[in-house]
């Protein structure tokens with residue numbers, strides 16, 4: 230960390246000494262930039278109404294990863310051409326990505342997210358960009374610090390206060406910075422959540438200046454060649470995610486932003502290109518990625534791979550959100566089968582997991598088709614052509630709903646979590662949250678799937694889904710789950726699900742059980758057929774894209790049996806109470822509206 234601080238303060242000092250309008254970012258990136266990139270990028274900015282693309286997709290005032298995403302273009306497709314030495318954990322020469330984008334303004338420059346190095350000197354990345362081309366022509370590039378979203382002074386704001394990390398808005402910190410944060414702190418596990426508030430953000434924006442402006446509406450391709458060691462990202466809660474070292478290779482699990490620690494991309498959930506992966510690895514290694522395996526082509530030995538190599542081509546014709554891109558390489562045993570529901574199911578496990586444990590894991594992995602069919606009965610058809618699970622060896626400390634290739638860490642899988650992650654394939658993967666503040670939307674649905682699994686077990690015990698006793702046990706289990714959550718004390722209600730700090734984004738009731746309880750209440754308010762009708766209509770309308778909180782709430786409101794203003798107002802109050810209100814800890818206040826047959830005041834419409 231200290232090394233990083235020194236490099237940033239040096240960058241700022243150079244700017245003030247030079248006294249010219251160079252952005253700190255260009256200086257910060259100079260160490261790795263091509264010779265051309267050290268020139269000022271301002272020459273093209275005045276050309277014909279063209280301007281640089283925004284260097285964030287986050288809304289003004291966001292305190293959740295405000296540094297991520299890039300504007301001025303739309304992400305369409307990405308070709309990953311990985312050349313990876315799994316034994317050394319390094320990307321080799323030839324390694325590159327090619328992103329196809331479409332300009333949404335005339336662009337003089339644009340950016341990607343790429344953390345080529347970090348303060349995590351052990352497991353963090355250490356990569357070097359060697360070349361960038363736009364439509365095949367060499368482009369200038371450099372690395373920039375992010376600027377807080379909406380800064381009227383633009384991305385090159387010379388004030389250091391515009392580029393500070395914080396958990397909170399405003400930054401506060403030692404200098405009493407009144408501005409919103411430009412990035413979420415990259416905490417080490419042992420640091421207190423606010424330890425980095427007010428420190429400078431790392432220069433993780435890869436700013437690219439093409440040789441000529443890109444016209445509004447034009448498709449263009451940007452190719453980034455890079456080598457070195459991919460790694461993990463230190464998160465706003467002190468955890469790490471990204472490219473984990475596995476025995477003989479890697480294990481990739483990246484929520485919320487760790488994809489930029491192994492490849493440059495538009496790192497924001499709503500940027501959803503389709504993907505082709507062409508992963509060249511040593512013969513004997515297996516590459517796993519999203520979508521379907523198209524081919525695995527053997528090559529003879531060469532200088533990089535003396536024992537020969539294999540290029541795995543995986544293809545996802547479905548768009549993939551930034552944090553759901555899977556690309557693990559290692560000693561994985563991979564199998565696939567075409568199932569009776571028409572889907573291809575992939576199962577992969579690291580061979581370093583003991584055989585008995587692998588057999589136990591496999592018994593659970595084999596339940597994926599049954600779980601998928603169960604969840605499809607509520608959500609509507611499974612949105613992708615394949616589904617899958619990979620059990621990796623590293624203790625990554627969390628499981629993740631990587632699209633069609635769910636990751637389980639630590640060599641182990643459990644059924645309850647498989648229900649959760651598989652539910653995400655509809656909620657989060659196919660219909661992605663419109664921003665990080667909406668993480669609760671999809672985590673609530675996935676948590677609901679865990680409650681439905683418990684209800685399903687009770688149903689089976691009572692006679693199965695085709696018996697009245699079974700159906701009644703299913704309902705009773707969900708009611709009792711709701712009631713036990715609703716009885717929770719004041720701490721349970723003290724964070725509004727739609728307004729967490731980064732440190733609590735992936736922990737606690739506000740992201741998981743509170744929205745799940747709200748969904749049980751909605752289920753009771755609307756009844757099963759209207760509730761599942763909402764789920765299906767949202768999948769149809771927003772599938773392949775993303776959804777905002779107002780859109781999600783409106784979908785439920787449209788399903789109200791009573792269309793009166795009074796009922797719409799009550800539904801609107803329901804969402805304010807359950808999603809948007811922080812009830813003071815230590816008090817008795819909690820959401821007042823529940824649902825018929827549930828603890829609490831019910832729903833009067």
Ligand SMILES: [Zn+2]
Nearest residue numbers: 649653672675
């Ligand atoms: Zn989840």
